[in-house]
Amino acid sequence: MHPPPRCAVVAAALIRHTTTTTTLLRPAILKTTSRAAVSLPPRSVQAASPPRLQSRTMASSSSCSSSRGNANGLSKLPSSPIRLLRTVPALRLWRRPHLLDHRTVALVPTMGALHAGHLSLIRQAARENHHVVVSIYVNPAQFGIAEDLDSYPKTWDSDVAQLVKLDRELADDGQNLGRISAVFAPTTQEMYPGGFPGQEIDSKGSFVTITPVGERLEGRTRPTFFRGVATVCMKLFNIVQPERVYFGQKDVQQTVVIKRLVRDFAMPVEVVIGRTERDPGDGLALSSRNVYLGERRRGRATVLYEALRAAEGVYKRGERRRGVILGVANMLVQDVLREESRKGPEERVRFELDYISLADPDTMEEIEVVDPAKGGILSGAIKMLPVEKAREGEDLGHSGGPAVRLIDNIILEPEEKN
Ligand SMILES: Nc1ncnc2c1ncn2[C@@H]1O[C@H](COP(=O)(O)OP(=O)(O)OP(=O)(O)O)[C@@H](O)[C@H]1O
Ligand SMILES: CC(C)(CO)[C@@H](O)C(=O)[O-]
Numbered sequence: 316m317h318p319p320p321r322c323a324v325v326a327a328a329l330i331r332h333t334t335t336t337t338t339l340l341r342p343a344i345l346k347t348t349s350r351a352a353v354s355l356p357p358r359s360v361q362a363a364s365p366p367r368l369q370s371r372t373m374a375s376s377s378s379c380s381s382s383r384g385n386a387n388g389l390s391k392l393p394s395s396p397i398r399l400l401r402t403v404p405a406l407r408l409w410r411r412p413h414l415l416d417h418r419t420v421a422l423v424p425t426m427g428a429l430h431a432g433h434l435s436l437i438r439q440a441a442r443e444n445h446h447v448v449v450s451i452y453v454n455p456a457q458f459g460i461a462e463d464l465d466s467y468p469k470t471w472d473s474d475v476a477q478l479v480k481l482d483r484e485l486a487d488d489g490q491n492l493g494r495i496s497a498v499f500a501p502t503t504q505e506m507y508p509g510g511f512p513g514q515e516i517d518s519k520g521s522f523v524t525i526t527p528v529g530e531r532l533e534g535r536t537r538p539t540f541f542r543g544v545a546t547v548c549m550k551l552f553n554i555v556q557p558e559r560v561y562f563g564q565k566d567v568q569q570t571v572v573i574k575r576l577v578r579d580f581a582m583p584v585e586v587v588i589g590r591t592e593r594d595p596g597d598g599l600a601l602s603s604r605n606v607y608l609g610e611r612r613r614g615r616a617t618v619l620y621e622a623l624r625a626a627e628g629v630y631k632r633g634e635r636r637r638g639v640i641l642g643v644a645n646m647l648v649q650d651v652l653r654e655e656s657r658k659g660p661e662e663r664v665r666f667e668l669d670y671i672s673l674a675d676p677d678t679m680e681e682i683e684v685v686d687p688a689k690g691g692i693l694s695g696a697i698k699m700l701p702v703e704k705a706r707e708g709e710d711l712g713h714s715g716g717p718a719v720r721l722i723d724n725i726i727l728e729p730e731e732k733n
């Protein structure tokens with residue numbers, strides 16, 4: 316079978332693009348609640364990107380050449396029916412018949428380095444949709460210039476293996492409406508066709524900004540983060556044109572930003588939030604960045620979750636005042652810091668608390684008292700610092716164990732739900 320001529324691909328894309336009343340063509344959409352997602356590694360790169368980005372993405376490309384496929388969308392992940400799509404026309408060509416057939420398409424956006432949190436989002440998407448598209452793209456625009464873009468974990472082969480295995484499970488399990496139909500793994504040139512605008516705060520280009528929510532909390536420490544997320548998600552939504560998109564509760568502020576994006580730009584898509592998947596042993600939220608930790612820091616990385624849990628306990632016992640709720644969390648963190656400071660450099664773990672917040676669930680604005688009808692969001696971020704002195708043969712984590720920022724949150728449910 317030959318691929319269709321490129322003009323046919325472009326024509327299909329144009330037809331889809333000019334269909335503005337997508338909601339009218341859709342089958343009924345079930346209201347959903349929550350659960351989790353998926354991803355694969357990057358394979359970015361582009362002639363138009365700065366040299367620094369080029370070298371990084373070139374390296375990542377070669378690591379997954381075995382299953383990368385060609386640009387016309389006819390490639391599949393090894394031993395599976397999952398299509399590997401790398402270009403916008405290929406994606407649109409794949410998408411078009413499902414629109415005409417009234418089959419629902421879900422998008423699970425990821426940056427690869429898949430773990431059980433991603434897989435949980437994909438499972439949920441497959442239960443509720445005929446087709447699941449998993450995007451795997453490490454979006455440089457959401458990384459600050461001093462952040463970890465270059466060392467961000469890239470595990471293409473493992474990601475592919477996890478997706479193929481999950482897809483077989485989905486096929487064997489009669490509970491699902493659909494399966495993983497495609498992986499969208501574009502280059503940066505594909506995602507930023509006018510040239511990558513850069514990672515600087517004052518970079519010029521076509522950006523989507525969602526303020527003030529995107530300036531708070533995570534946005535204060537990572538001033539270009541939500542601009543990058545909103546911009547790439549707007550692109551992904553326009554490219555895939557999914558009926559539903561799946562995001563993890565672990566990145567709670569991101570979910571608020573995405574809901575705003577969809578509402579404020581009247582995007583015809585339903586946002587579904589999947590629960591945070593945690594280590595069954597100690598409750599640490601699964602995160603691609605956990606691989607940076609190494610065993611020693613991993614052991615203490617639960618401090619944030621423990622602090623949030625302590626605060627949640629106070630709320631559940633009837634307390635509504637910020638000072639008391641957050642006081643408990645802060646005290647726990649200070650206790651752990653004191654305990655660690657008494658150890659020697661070959662034993663201790665150092666970390667800095669970035670913030671612990673009690674915020675309104677719709678705006679992420681700090682609140683003084685929890686409105687029992689609305690509940691609230693307890694969230695926080697800590698920076699795990701590199702170990703001061705490695706023990707002999709100690710595994711310090713991916714990339715030599717650099718400083719790693721971890722986030723977590725707990726929803727304080729409205730009173731009637733308790
Ligand atoms: N533990 C988790 N449970 C549920 N969803 C998750 C979890 N971790 C990440 N996700 C979701 O998966 C999607 C893709 O996230 P991403 O690829 O950035 O992984 P990540 O683990 O959050 O990575 P990072 O360590 O860079 O924050 C996002 O919607 C994110 O919220
Ligand atoms: C949503 C996302 C894939 C956009 O790059 C990223 O922010 C993430 O992985 O959460």
Ligand code: BAL
Pocket residue numbers: 457566
């Ligand atoms: N999980 C959110 C993506 C990021 O931190 O860059």
